[in-house]
Amino acid sequence: MALRFALVIEPVGPEDEGPDxxxxxxxxxxxxxxxxxxxxSTQRGDGIFESIGVVDGHPQETQAHLERLAHSAGICxxxxxxxxxxRQAVTIAATHAPQQGEGVIKLILSRGVEHGPAPTAWVTVAAAADNTSARERGVRVVTxxxxxxxxxxxxxxWLLLGAKTLSYAVNMAALREARRRGADDAVFVTSDGFVLEAPTASLIARIDGRFVTPAPNGGILHGTTQLSLFAHLESEGFETGYATLPTRSLREADAAWLVSSVRLAAPITAIDDFELAVDAGLTASFNRYLLSPRD
Known part of the structure; x- marks a missing residue:
């Protein structure tokens, strides 16, 4: 995705009031x-980031992303x-995002320059990739x-599990391995057999009519899109919850999705070549909600 805009942020104290x-x-x-x-950030991947989806010029779930940025900063x-x-930087960046269609605003906070100024921070804006195929046709995944x-x-x-760090080499390697195995994406599992998350997305499964996601106590990045979608489902009368899910439970799912800020909701069509049913109507309703303005 070619960058359209970039903004450097000079450091101020966390309690500075501004207001401008x-x-x-x-x-x-x-x-x-x-x-x-x-x-x-480039030498060691020593920093954190957030990716905020933008729809028709509106940055989605800004507060949740800012809170997660602060959470990651604390862990690191x-x-x-x-x-x-x-927040003010996001507002400025949004004016440079596509005003029709989808974009992405990235927030980056680095430890800075070795033996020099610290920290360094910047914001970028780009048009989002076309995720229509993943949303409508779904994705095959491997564990x-x-x-x-x-x-x-x-x-x-000290492993910094649960922080959204710039050290994404493992995540990208997992995606390459998934493609070598003929899949579109991956779902990480623990060595003792429990479900975690995808390299760049959260997992939601519908099991016995209940929507569940792996509990975030396993070093999982708490997904802003998952949280928003759960709130929406609850408002529609559905039951949601967190669970420590054994890997085998994925085969018991009525349906499952990978959800993220930019790709939104992509139905999973197969896990390790085990075919899953796709609820096309529910998936479409998820994405209609996720494409609506959300603060």
Whole structure:
């Protein structure tokens, strides 16, 4: 996705009130070099990010993304972001997103330059890829071992599980492996046999009429789209919940979806070549809701 706009954010304290942070933003040419060679985001992936979907110029679930950015910063011992400053940056960025159709705003907070200024932060805007096929035709997935047990996040917090970090090499490798196996995407599972999440999406399954997602205590990134969709389902009278799901339970699902901020809801058509039924009508209603303005 080619960048349309980029904005550098100068650091301020988390409690600074502003109220106008315009003087802390600097627009840069998104096609020009901008980062120092000592930048730790590129050298070590030492930073965090968020991707906010934009529909017809409206950034979706901004507050939830900002709260998750702050949560990730806390896990990674990064300076706490000033959420009002970042909110104003998102508002400016949204004016440069496609005003018809879909886009994506990325928020990046890095530890900064090695032995230099810290932290560094910026926002980018791009048009979103066309996700029509995934939403309408669905995706085939394979399960891949994430390499740790269900209790590892509690016993090894230094692994930063549950933070949305820039260290996405494993996630991208998982997607390549899924494609080598003839699938479109992957679902991570623990070494002791429990469901986690997809490399870039949350998993929702309908089991015995109840919509469930893996409990976030297993080092899972709490999905903003999953949270929003659960609230919508509850308002429609459906039962939702969190559960520690054994991998085998995926074969018991009536239907399942991968959900994320930009792709939205993609029905899963098969898991490890086990075919799943697709509820086309419900999927379409999910995506109508997710394409509606959501604050």
């Amino acid at each position: 942070f315009a003087g802390t933003f600097r627009t840069i040419d998104p096609s020009a070099p901008a980062l120092s060679v000592g930048e730790l 011992d990064l300076p706490a972001p000033n959420l009002e400053q970042w 891949l071992d994430r390499g740790y047990g269900i209790d590892t996040p509690a016993t090894a917090p």
